[in-house]
Amino acid sequence: MTTATVSGPAVDGTADxxxxxxxxxxxxxxxAVAAGAVVVSLLIYLLTPVDSEIQIVLMAAVVFVIAMTAxxxxxxxxxxxxxxxxxxLVYTAFLLAVIPLVAVLVSVISKGVGRLDADFFTHSMxxxxxxxxxxxIYHAIIGTVEQVLLASVLAVPFGLLVAIYLVEYGRGRISxxxxxxVDVLTGLPSIIAGLxxxxxxxxxxxxxFSGFAGALAxxxxxxxxxxxxxxxxxKLVPNELxxxxxxLGVPQWRTILRVVVPTALPGIxxxxxxxxxxxxxxxxxxxxxxxxxNLINSNPFSGEQSSLPLYIYSQAxxxxxxxVDRAWSAALVLIIIIMxxxxxxRLFAGRNRLK
Amino acid sequence: MAxxxxxxxxxxxxxxxxxxxxxxxxxxPKNVTAFIGPSGCGKSTVLRTLNRxxxxxxxxxxxxxxxxxxxxxxxxxxxxxxxxxTVGMVFQRPNPFPTMSIYENVIAGxxxxxxxxxxxxxxxxxxxxxxxxxxxxxxxxxxxxxxGLSGGQQQRLCIxxxxxVEPQVLLMDEPCSALDPISTxxxxxxxxxxxxxxxxxxxxxxxxxxxxxxxATAFFSLEKTGDPGRLxxxxxxxxxxxxxxxxxxxxxVSGRFG
Numbered sequence: 001m002t003t004a005t006v007s008g009p010a011v012d013g014t015a016d017x018x019x020x021x022x023x024x025x026x027x028x029x030x031x032a033v034a035a036g037a038v039v040v041s042l043l044i045y046l047l048t049p050v051d052s053e054i055q056i057v058l059m060a061a062v063v064f065v066i067a068m069t070a071x072x073x074x075x076x077x078x079x080x081x082x083x084x085x086x087x088x089l090v091y092t093a094f095l096l097a098v099i100p101l102v103a104v105l106v107s108v109i110s111k112g113v114g115r116l117d118a119d120f121f122t123h124s125m126x127x128x129x130x131x132x133x134x135x136x137i138y139h140a141i142i143g144t145v146e147q148v149l150l151a152s153v154l155a156v157p158f159g160l161l162v163a164i165y166l167v168e169y170g171r172g173r174i175s176x177x178x179x180x181x182v183d184v185l186t187g188l189p190s191i192i193a194g195l196x197x198x199x200x201x202x203x204x205x206x207x208x209f210s211g212f213a214g215a216l217a218x219x220x221x222x223x224x225x226x227x228x229x230x231x232x233x234x235k236l237v238p239n240e241l242x243x244x245x246x247x248l249g250v251p252q253w254r255t256i257l258r259v260v261v262p263t264a265l266p267g268i269x270x271x272x273x274x275x276x277x278x279x280x281x282x283x284x285x286x287x288x289x290x291x292x293x294n295l296i297n298s299n300p301f302s303g304e305q306s307s308l309p310l311y312i313y314s315q316a317x318x319x320x321x322x323x324v325d326r327a328w329s330a331a332l333v334l335i336i337i338i339m340x341x342x343x344x345x346r347l348f349a350g351r352n353r354l355k
Numbered sequence: 356m357a358x359x360x361x362x363x364x365x366x367x368x369x370x371x372x373x374x375x376x377x378x379x380x381x382x383x384p385k386n387v388t389a390f391i392g393p394s395g396c397g398k399s400t401v402l403r404t405l406n407r408x409x410x411x412x413x414x415x416x417x418x419x420x421x422x423x424x425x426x427x428x429x430x431x432x433x434x435x436x437x438x439x440x441t442v443g444m445v446f447q448r449p450n451p452f453p454t455m456s457i458y459e460n461v462i463a464g465x466x467x468x469x470x471x472x473x474x475x476x477x478x479x480x481x482x483x484x485x486x487x488x489x490x491x492x493x494x495x496x497x498x499x500x501x502x503g504l505s506g507g508q509q510q511r512l513c514i515x516x517x518x519x520v521e522p523q524v525l526l527m528d529e530p531c532s533a534l535d536p537i538s539t540x541x542x543x544x545x546x547x548x549x550x551x552x553x554x555x556x557x558x559x560x561x562x563x564x565x566x567x568x569x570x571a572t573a574f575f576s577l578e579k580t581g582d583p584g585r586l587x588x589x590x591x592x593x594x595x596x597x598x599x600x601x602x603x604x605x606x607x608v609s610g611r612f613g
Binding site (some may be wrong): 240241244246249251259262 | 406408411413436437438439440441443444446448450452453454463464467468513516517520
């Protein structure tokens with residue numbers, strides 16, 4: 001091995017008799033290579049007929065990975081170069097994955113803030129046509145909040161109980177069957193859940209369209225998600241804690257209620273929030289069961305309601321710019337509502353954990 | 356309080372597997388009885404049959420009788436929950452409840468069984484923590500999480516939790532195997548102290564520990580892997596370690612066979 005290094009200090013010039021030293025690239029090299037890759041792909045963009053931005057971004061990523069690996073192979077040798085290759089790949093993949101997320105947020109925020117005025121939150125679409133300015137989402141917010149809350153009230157206790165049964169009590173055939181059907185339900189397309197409630201509740205039982213019918217459809221979609229995530233979290237609770245409970249003469253049900261569930265609670269809350277976020281954005285089942293309206297209806301148990309996804313769907317389908325603006329703003333509000341729910345749930349879960 | 360245990364013809368199974376066969380022994384009240392033997396010989400299994408914790412595992416079952424002051428723990432109409440309130444247990448790895456503070460951990464057994472009186476609980480917390488030689492170390496931070504203590508302190512917390520429900524018998528399944536020598540010494544001192552109020556049964560891999568803390572010792576062994584474990588010899592600790600009757604016991608305690 002030579003003692004000339006790129007960054008590693010040659011320790012007082014002695015020979016590396018045991019072969020312990022290695023060369024490593026200085027820390028600024030990856031950044032420089034990344035900048036170089038961007039410059040190269042920009043040049044390609046300017047000088048050649050390639051004119052798609054997406055292609056340029058991908059090309060920069062590929063150039064970066066290849067150049068980084070080549071330089072590393074030349075300077076640091078095989079093992080380090082493979083490590084460098086994997087690291088570069090992971091970082092590049094992360095950046096590429098973040099791009100759509102940032103792009104969605106940026107476009108929703110930039111196009112959505114325009115209509116975020118007091119009117120928008122306090123008015124319905126009563127008497128507002130697609131060509132008219134104004135109008136609001138008051139009725140849609142009421143609808144979404146009521147439907148999602150009702151769906152959660154139906155699905156969360158039910159799903160939690162199923163998960164507790166599967167983890168703590170379930171043995172043999174019945175539990176395997178339940179587990180299988182939960183899997184089947186997980187893959188259920190959301191419009192099928194809507195169709196089922198439409199056929200069963202709205203038509204066969206003649207209950208009519210209502211927020212509650214929508215909540216039923218959303219609950220069908222929530223249950224498998226809640227069951228699965230709660231099940232995974234309960235499985236993570238060490239068996240020693242259950243045994244510690246039993247050894248104190250605490251009955252099984254009480255051990256589950258006071259030891260197992262509290263230990264798994266933060267994870268369960270996260271799972272429930274994911275389920276809530278999923279159903280809050282559902283359009284198809286709500287369309288079939290709640291039907292949609294331009295008027296304020298705060299009673300979820302009778303008559304058509306609206307909801308934010310439905311509102312976005314109907315407004316975005318209009319050719320007029322006012323309607324499209326309303327759709328973007330409603331999309332922004334929907335994202336904010338889900339984020340706020342998420343934060344509240346996290347605060348709640350954090351309070352239950354001792355610091 | 357403190358109770359005598361008679362084990363008669365006890366055989367324990369895990370599903371079809373016979374883990375330990377035909378154990379007969381008598382555990383004297385207010386004594387420390389140690390179970391020693393190589394891994395897999397069934398000593399922990401026998402310990403867990405003494406408070407019906409064995410059957411918690413799916414497929415596990417027991418034949419034979421375990422008499423607690425003459426009452427068969429496996430007789431008809433016995434409630435395992437009540438059995439476990441009378442025969443407490445401390446596990447190999449310290450397992451304080453992670454969501455509870457030190458205070459809540461100690462009274463977990465009482466609170467989960469419906470005791471609400473604050474004065475009684477306060478009193479029992481101090482009493483149990485003093486009993487477990489932990490009071491001086493934690494009295495200023497009873498509200499802190501139990502999982503924040505050191506390993507040895509956690510194990511003493513678990514002992515405090517076990518004695519807070521005022522059992523007659525205390526079972527300890529290798530209580531020191533996850534601890535350093537200083538914490539081990541603290542637990543051994545504690546065992547000697549607890550002997551005055553409880554019947555104690557301890558499983559240990561450490562023969563010095565058995566000879567230090569116990570009055571009687573049961574040596575379990577097995578012929579080969581797959582065979583059920585058996586009780587080879589049960590006698591006073593001094594006899595087991597100086598002049599055992601069985602050749603195999605002598606080989607084991609002198610280190611010729613492990």
